[in-house]
Amino acid sequence: MASTKEKLIAHVSTEQPVGCTNKVTAVGVGMVGMAAAISILLKELTDELALVDVMEDKLKGEAMDLQHGSLFLKTHKIVADKDYSVTANSKVVVVSNPVDILTYVAWKLSGLPRNRVIGSGTNLDSARFRFLMGEKLGLHASSCHGWVIGEHGDSSVPVWSGVNVAGVSLQGLNPDMGTDKDKDEWKNVHKMVVDSAYEVIKLKGYTSWAIGMSVADLCESILKNLHKCHPVSTLVKGMHGVNDEVFLSVPCVLGSSGLTDVVKMTLKPEEEKQLVKSAETLWGVQKELTL
Secondary structure, eight states: OOOHHHHHOOOOOOOOOOOOSOEEEEEOOSHHHHHHHHHHHHTTOOSEEEEEOSOHHHHHHHHHHHHTTGGGOSOOEEEEESSGGGGTTSEEEOOOSSHHHHHHHHHHHHOOOGGGOOBOTTHHHHHHHHHHHHHHHTSOGGGEEOOEEBOSSTTOEEOGGGOEETTEEHHHHOTTTTSTTOTTOTHHHHHHHHHHHHHHHHHHSSOOHHHHHHHHHHHHHHHTTOOEEEEEEEEOTTSTTOOSOOEEEEEEEEETTEEEEEOOOOOOHHHHHHHHHHHHHHHHHHTTOOO
């Protein structure tokens, strides 16, 4: 007796298996992992999303929850497993803190070339910086240009010399910008960037949405081969006076092969000094690691 499917559909030819062109794996289905996953799905970046975690019930529940929303998504396949074999043929997205040190560890243990090991770095710090600039100036964040480099954390470095709106240097208008002499107290903007995660955690218990969107932003540049500049964590030995084998964030170009280029920023002596100090902070931890 024919099934309902057989009565409904007339078979014409057998579909040939086609490998997906864009696959992303989110390792860890906690708050950040799922925020990254949903951000990637809503930006329609991937043909297949794989979720991996050792917590089987949590993993199954999160996968089912996403699958039940398939009608509203363009990603045709969402899979989940605690076995890493599910990650085959994918771009793997792992976001963990301390991100700079763990990016270094991943690079050392994987044996992969530096262009294929990228930390999310200060991509979110810079986004927070631009948002807070906009709040202070009454402008949208996209119209405010500024970079936070170095460590993703307390020793991050705001590049005040490069802050601009429509090409107009704010430090050119206010030479004291970022210093204790600044009457506009722009230094507080960077302090708020550093304190942002702590403040969000104090209020809601964890951070998730902004870092999830930041990860999706990086994935988009890689998957679509956009050649966009992002402040991400990469090996900076030999740059800006850094002599140790550390990963820090500097402006990098991302494309389909990963990190293709590093932009040679022109830093003022004080900014470069802060970057070297940031590197020394990380090296103080890294040199104790046995890899």
